[in-house]
Structures are given as structure tokens and as C-alpha cells.
Amino acid sequence: AQSVTQLDSQVPVFEEAPVELRCNYSSSVSVYLFWYVQYPNQGLQLLLKYLSGSTLVKGINGFEAEFNKSQTSFHLRKPSVHISDTAEYFCAVSDLANTGNQFYFGTGTSLTVIP
Amino acid sequence: DAGVTQSPTHLIKTRGQQVTLRCSPISGHKSVSWYQQVLGQGPQFIFQYYEKEERGRGNFPDRFSARQFPNYSSELNVNALLLGDSALYLCASSFTGGETEAFFGQGTRLTVV
Numbered sequence: 375a376q377s378v379t380q381l382d383s384q385v386p387v388f389e390e391a392p393v394e395l396r397c398n399y400s401s402s403v404s405v406y407l408f409w410y411v412q413y414p415n416q417g418l419q420l421l422l423k424y425l426s427g428s429t430l431v432k433g434i435n436g437f438e439a440e441f442n443k444s445q446t447s448f449h450l451r452k453p454s455v456h457i458s459d460t461a462e463y464f465c466a467v468s469d470l471a472n473t474g475n476q477f478y479f480g481t482g483t484s485l486t487v488i489p
Numbered sequence: 490d491a492g493v494t495q496s497p498t499h500l501i502k503t504r505g506q507q508v509t510l511r512c513s514p515i516s517g518h519k520s521v522s523w524y525q526q527v528l529g530q531g532p533q534f535i536f537q538y539y540e541k542e543e544r545g546r547g548n549f550p551d552r553f554s555a556r557q558f559p560n561y562s563s564e565l566n567v568n569a570l571l572l573g574d575s576a577l578y579l580c581a582s583s584f585t586g587g588e589t590e591a592f593f594g595q596g597t598r599l600t601v602v
Contacts, residue, residue, distance in 0.1 A: 378531075410593075417493070417579055417593035418532070464531050476522070476545050477591070479531030 376401040376467045380480035387455055388488050395450040395483045397465030405467040407448040408477065409439055412462040421463075424448065435459070460487045491516070493582050493594035501600045502570050510565045510597045514582030520544075521563040522591060523555060524579040532579055538563055539585065567599075575601045 381396040399405065406425050410418040422433025429441040439450045448465060462484050466477040494513045502508050514521050520539040524532035534547040538557035557563045561582075567574055577598050581591035 415595070417595045418581075419593070420590055423590065466531075476534050476537060476547075477524075477532070479533070481529070481531050 376403075376405060376469055376478045378465050378467055378478055378480035380463075380465055380483050382483050383481065384484045384486070386486045386488055389457055390454045392453050393451065393455050393459075393485065395463050395465075395485065397448045397450065397480060399446050399448065399465070399467050401446075401467060401469060403469045405469050407439075407441060408466040408468070409433065409437070409448075409450050410464045410466060410479075411435075412464065412482075414461075418464065421450070455485075455487045457487050457489060459485060461485060493580055493592050495578075495580050495594040495597050497597060498595070499598045499600075501602060504570055504572060504601055506570050507566065507568045508570060508599060510567075510578050510580075510599070512563045512565070512580030512582075512594060514561050514563070514580075515592055518582040518584055518592075519561050520583045520585055520591075521557055521561065522581045522583075523563070523565045524581065525549070526577040526579055526596070527573075528576070535565070570601045572601050575599060 377400050379398045387393045408423045409421040422431045424431045424441045432438045437452050462482045464482050465480045468477050496511045522537040523535040526532040536555045537545040541557045552568045555565045577596040579596045580594045583591045
């Protein structure tokens with residue numbers, strides 16, 4: 375079974391400052407890793423994903439994440455945040471043997487960008 | 490092109506009632522998955538359907554059921570509603586369900602009183 379832990383439930387950060395949202399996972403099999411963003415009253419939008427290859431993954435809106443297999447982590451980073459980045463961020467895993475879109479999500483990190 | 494559309498957007502039901510939620514996938518997508526997102530939590534997988542066949546089921550009671558129609562739209566049914574069923578129900582679609590990316594709708598907010 376897979377599980378995802380997002381270590382910070384709330385992260386306040388000033389505009390134009392850097393931010394890191396932490397994600398750790400546990401799995402007995404190899405996994406795909408994802409970050410999704412959810413704006414208020416909206417569904418989920420994919421920010422980026424790690425499937426294989428380079429451990430540094432770049433996504434939309436200037437976000438990037440680094441896969442660290444030894445630490446089972448997939449932390450999300452952005453060097454300079456904007457007000458519009460205020461949202462809920464979810465880390466998710468899906469195992470390679472999965473035959474369908476069965477994602478396991480963390481509990482989310484609420485990012486608040488302060489002007 | 491239209492994205493994943495869900496209806497209704499909001500509804501209120503009484504305990505013990507039954508509810509049906511609807512999802513239309515992106516044109517060309519044949520797989521639909523359903524997730525429940527309780528306030529303050531991440532989405533939890535309920536069902537996945539592909540070509541009208543159930544492909545996966547999460548850890549939910551038998552009160553939850555779903556089906557997929559020939560046009561690939563889907564319905565999620567919940568019987569004997571409990572207060573704890575109050576949540577945002579998300580639908581996601583993809584071409585075959587085996588891809589690594591799914592596209593989510595905006596969800597149906599269900600409140601059970």
C-alpha cells in the first residue's frame with residue numbers, strides 16, 4: 375500500500391519569497407509522483423509529475439520538484455511566489471502496477487502568500 | 490473544448506436519502522474515476538470505470554455504487570446518506586485510465602443534514 379505525508383498543513387510566505395512544500399511517501403513498489411493544486415471552489419490541476427529519468431522536474435507556473443528516492447521525498451519549490459499562488463497543494467502517488475487512475479493523496483498544504 | 494463537467498455543483502440532502510452525481514468526461518476520454526474529498530483532507534479514491542467496466546474500487550461501503558454509460562459519462566450513487574458523506578465529490582477522466590495524468594472536474598459539493 376502507498377501513503378503520502380505532507381508535513382506542513384499551512385505555509386504562510388511573503389510575496390516574492392521562496393517556498394518549499396514538503397512531501398514524503400511510503401510504498402513497497404516503485405511509484406509515480408505528482409503535485410496538484412486546488413484553488414477555492416475548483417477541482418485539481420496538475421502542476422508537475424515524476425515518472426522516471428531526471429530527478430528534478432519542472433512544472434507549470436514556475437514550480438519544480440525534486441525526487442529523492444533514498445529519502446522517499448518529493449518536495450515542491452518555487453523561487454519567488456506570487457499572490458496568485460495562494461491555494462491548496464496536494465502531493466500524490468500512483469504505483470507503476472496500477473492499471474487505472476488510482477491516486478493516493480496527502481492531506482494537503484495550504485499556501486498563503488502575504489502581500 | 491469542454492473539460493470534465495460535473496452536475497450538480499451543489500446539493501443538500503437529508504440523512505437516509507439517496508443521491509446521484511453525474512460526470513461527463515473530456516471528449517475522447519473513456520475512463521472515469523471518482524474521488525471523495527472531505528473538508529480539510531486530500532481526495533480519496535472511490536471507483537474507476539473504463540469502457541463501462543469497473544476497474545478499481547477504493548475502501549468505501551456498499552452504499553456507494555457507480556456506473557458508466559456507452560457515451561462514457563458516469564454516475565455515482567450513494568444510498569442511505571450519512572452526515573459523514575458530506576464532501577466534495579470529484580470526477581477525473583483520461584483516455585484509457587492507464588495514463589499517468591487525469592483531468593479533474595470542479596466537483597459536486599454534497600451536504601448531508
